[in-house]
Amino acid sequence: xxxxxxxxxxxxxxxxxxxxxxxxxxxxxxxxxxxxxxxxxxxxxxxxxxxxxxxxxxxxxxxxxxxxxxxxxxxxxxxxxxxxxxxxxxxxxxxxxxxxxxxxxxxxxxxxxxxxxxxxxxxxxxxxxxxxxxxxxxxxxxxxxxxxxxxxxxxxxxxxxxxxxxxxxxxxxxxxxxxxxxxxxxxxxxxxxxxxxxxxxxxxxxxxxxxxxxxxxxxxxxxxxxxxxxxxxxxxxxxxxxxxxxxxxxxxxxxxxxxxxxxxxxxxxxxxxxxxxxxxxxxxxxxxxxxxxxxxxxxxxxxxxxxxxxxxxxxxxxxxxxxxxxxxxxxxxxxxxxxxxxxxxxxxxxxxxxxxxxxxxxxxxxxxxxxxxxxxxxxxxxxxxxxxxxxxxxxxxxxxxxxxxxxxxxxxxxxxxxx
Amino acid sequence: xxxxxxxxxxxxxxxxxxxxxxxxxxxxxxxxxxxxxxxxxxxxxxxxxxxxxxxxxxxxxxxxxxxxxxxxxxxxxxxxxxxxxxxxxxxxxxxxxxxxxxxxxxxxxxxxxxxxxxxxxxxxxxxxxxxxxxxxxxxxxxxxxxxxxxx
Numbered sequence: 001x002x003x004x005x006x007x008x009x010x011x012x013x014x015x016x017x018x019x020x021x022x023x024x025x026x027x028x029x030x031x032x033x034x035x036x037x038x039x040x041x042x043x044x045x046x047x048x049x050x051x052x053x054x055x056x057x058x059x060x061x062x063x064x065x066x067x068x069x070x071x072x073x074x075x076x077x078x079x080x081x082x083x084x085x086x087x088x089x090x091x092x093x094x095x096x097x098x099x100x101x102x103x104x105x106x107x108x109x110x111x112x113x114x115x116x117x118x119x120x121x122x123x124x125x126x127x128x129x130x131x132x133x134x135x136x137x138x139x140x141x142x143x144x145x146x147x148x149x150x151x152x153x154x155x156x157x158x159x160x161x162x163x164x165x166x167x168x169x170x171x172x173x174x175x176x177x178x179x180x181x182x183x184x185x186x187x188x189x190x191x192x193x194x195x196x197x198x199x200x201x202x203x204x205x206x207x208x209x210x211x212x213x214x215x216x217x218x219x220x221x222x223x224x225x226x227x228x229x230x231x232x233x234x235x236x237x238x239x240x241x242x243x244x245x246x247x248x249x250x251x252x253x254x255x256x257x258x259x260x261x262x263x264x265x266x267x268x269x270x271x272x273x274x275x276x277x278x279x280x281x282x283x284x285x286x287x288x289x290x291x292x293x294x295x296x297x298x299x300x301x302x303x304x305x306x307x308x309x310x311x312x313x314x315x316x317x318x319x320x321x322x323x324x325x326x327x328x329x330x331x332x333x334x335x336x337x338x339x340x341x342x343x344x345x346x347x348x349x350x351x352x353x354x355x356x357x358x359x360x361x362x363x364x365x366x367x368x369x370x371x372x373x374x375x376x377x378x379x380x381x382x383x384x385x386x387x388x389x390x391x392x393x394x395x396x397x398x399x400x401x402x403x404x405x406x407x408x409x410x411x412x413x414x415x416x417x418x419x
Numbered sequence: 420x421x422x423x424x425x426x427x428x429x430x431x432x433x434x435x436x437x438x439x440x441x442x443x444x445x446x447x448x449x450x451x452x453x454x455x456x457x458x459x460x461x462x463x464x465x466x467x468x469x470x471x472x473x474x475x476x477x478x479x480x481x482x483x484x485x486x487x488x489x490x491x492x493x494x495x496x497x498x499x500x501x502x503x504x505x506x507x508x509x510x511x512x513x514x515x516x517x518x519x520x521x522x523x524x525x526x527x528x529x530x531x532x533x534x535x536x537x538x539x540x541x542x543x544x545x546x547x548x549x550x551x552x553x554x555x556x557x558x559x560x561x562x563x564x565x566x567x568x569x570x
Contacts, residue, residue: 087495087534125440125479126535128548166436167478169533183435184469185476201433244497244538251539286495286534318497318538332496336533342476 002263004230006238007214008254011098016133019140022101028146030217034109035154037220042113043069046216048224050236055081055172055209056284056314057389058235058302064206067196068114071204076116078107078158079200079207081177082123082130085169086285087336088316091240092210094252096123096130099214100137104160106213108146109220111158114206119160122177125167135162169340173388174207176342187344188388209314211240231257234303241300245282245319246272255300262296265319276321280405285316286333287393289400290326326401326408327362334359337394348391351382355395362409365416372409376402420445421455425462432465435473439480444548448484448525478532486521486528488566490514491545494531497538502555506542507531509556513563526567 005011014021022028034042047062068076080103084092095103107119123131138160141147149157168186170176176186178200199205215237219227228236235257244250247269255264261281265271272278278293291298302313320329334356343349358375361367379395379402386392402409411418424442428434438459443449451459451474460467474480492498492507511517514527521528537543540552544559551562 084536085534088497088538089534090536090538093536124536125477126532126545126550128550164437164440165477166440166480167532168476180436181433183431183433183473185472242538244541245500250541282496316538320496320500324500329496329499332494332499336495340533 002255002259002267003253004238004256005254006218006230007095007102007211008098008240008252010102011094014099016098016100017136019101019137019144022099026221027101027217028105030220031105031108031146032152034112034220035152035156039069039113039115042109042220045219045224046113049215049219049227050224051212051215051219051227052235052302053208054211054215054239054314056086056287058313061208061212064196064208065110065114067194068116068204068206071197073204075118075203076114077200077203077205078111078114078116078119079177079181079195079205080107080119080121080213081172081174081207081209082121082127083165083172083177084127084210085124085172086287086314086316088244088282088285088318089242089314090244091242091252091315093127093130095210095214095240096127097133100130100134101141102214102217103134103210104137104141104147106216107160108151108158109216110206110208110213112154112156114204116206117157117159119158120181120200121160121162122165122171122181123162124165124171131162131164138162168342169336170342170388170390173390176388177207178205185342187342190387232299232301235301239300239313239315241268242314242316243269243319244316246276246278246321247319248273257301258299260297260299261317264300264317265296269319272319272321276323278319279322279324280320280326280329280401282318282320282329282397283316284314285318286336287390287396288316290329290397290404291400292404295404326405327359327412330359330398330401331356331363333397337390341390341394345385345387345391347382348386348388348394351378351386351391352394354378355382355398359398362412365412367409367413367416369413372402372413421458425459430463432463435459435463435465435470436477438463439470439474443480447487449486449489449528450481450484453482484521484525487526488546489528489530491530491532491535492518493533493535493537493541493543495534495538497534498542501541503542505556506544506554506559509559510544510563513560527563 051061052058171180171186175189180186195205253268338352338356460470543552
């Protein structure tokens with residue numbers, strides 16, 4: 001068994017529109033227990049669990065919680081990042097559509113621990129169905145006393161409001177998201193101060209991904225130590241993989257950390273259609289590295305992803321078979337970043353435009369040695385000097401292909417006419 | 420109609436995107452005019468340039484009239500490798516327009532979009548507030564004729 005179902009365990013057991021179903025399957029028990037705990041003890045359990053953010057940056061969750069909890073400024077906010085826009089990722093959609101109360105319960109527990117009374121779920125505008133499922137669930141939870149004033153007679157007040165995005169990838173970046181929640185264009189801010197200090201409306205804000213919050217009830221339920229028994233040395237718990245591309249069975253799969261990428265592709269995804277050879281696999285999404293088949297024995301683990309200096313462990317695995325040309329793929333990725341750059345900082349705004357022009361030269365078979373050198377130096381400058389994660393990670397796919405598919409570049413320059 | 424809608428929302432700056440989404444979805448030609456930008460700005464007590472900057476930042480909003488239905492085809496890698504080009508050319512042929520254009524009868528606007536988050540059902544497209552997946556030529560034809568039939 002490669003899979004380990006923790007946060008997807010209820011998916012085929014409950015009607016997501018029924019709060020009674022959720023409660024019957026153990027739902028809101030963790031909340032009821034947590035409300036009897038000392039706030040610091042909840043954060044201590046999260047620390048023991050070694051939970052790290054599931055949105056891609058892998059930041060230790062308890063440090064964020066501590067950061068908000070120790071701030072005196074009020075009000076404090078809990079914000080859920082449901083702006084899942086990284087190409088190749090769709091696991092948050094499944095979490096919201098199939099078990100909305102799990103996310104809500106995780107947010108309430110977090111809010112209690114950090115003393116926040118107001119929460120927002122920022123959901124991308126394209127997610128119409130999960131939006132309506134969540135709204136239904138929030139209304140139900142309020143009716144049953146899990147949200148609102150004096151939750152379960154604990155004296156604790158907390159409520160959640162859903163806000164919609166309007167078509168912008170960069171709003172998944174924490175400060176761009178906060179700006180968007182404030183009704184502005186989604187352009188990031190300079191850090192520090194961090195969101196835990198001055199976030200939404202300049203107030204302390206606990207901002208995490210859907211999957212991160214979904215883990216909270218389980219950590220309270222199991223205890224942090226038990227949770228930390230799942231996974232690897234550096235990465236505890238499970239990860240939902242969004243598997244797409246040339247595989248027979250695309251979809252989401254929850255695995256413990258430490259499973260090799262190849263097993264995900266061959267066993268869970270059942271390999272490629274018509275059993276073609278895998279040529280490339282992109283990890284994390286458009287902002288992640290592209291690796292050749294022989295490297296898919298790498299295990300899924302935060303530190304493995306960080307080996308590529310990319311912070312994109314959101315869990316996408318995009319499989320491309322041998323019919324595809326590396327330059328056609330890079331063209332799509334470059335077009336994406338050129339379109340989605342918010343334009344605030346120069347390395348990202350201008351860099352992505354120039355990278356796109358350079359990639360187009362390779363696609364059009366007009367490339368030279370100089371173009372290759374320009375790609376390399378430009379990509380490094382963008383990575384080092386862009387203001388936010390978008391510009392920093394935009395060249396990751398290019399840099400990884402330069403490393404692992406260098407011959408394709410050299411061939412294209414030397415023999416532009418050949419296939 | 421705009422004034423009725425504005426009444427439903429608190430007069431807070433952070434409601435701007437919600438207001439714009441709500442209003443544009445009800446408008447027949449799916450756009451926000453300059454004059455409406457001014458009225459929204461006045462209601463919220465912010466500058467017109469601020470509302471304009473939001474309208475032009477987010478891809479959902481348009482300042483130009485569009486069709487009754489907005490068709491968005493995904494152009495990112497998982498859809499690309501699963502037949503995005505076929506999906507796009509079938510739609511262009513069927514509607515007689517290119518990406519970025521509106522049909523003469525003002526029924527459809529065809530747009531390209533970034534990832535729709537349905538990569539396990541690639542290729543995918545969205546029409547207004549509905550997403551369609553695992554598309555092939557026959558499926559697309561059936562969907563479009565259904566939208567054409569409905570008034």
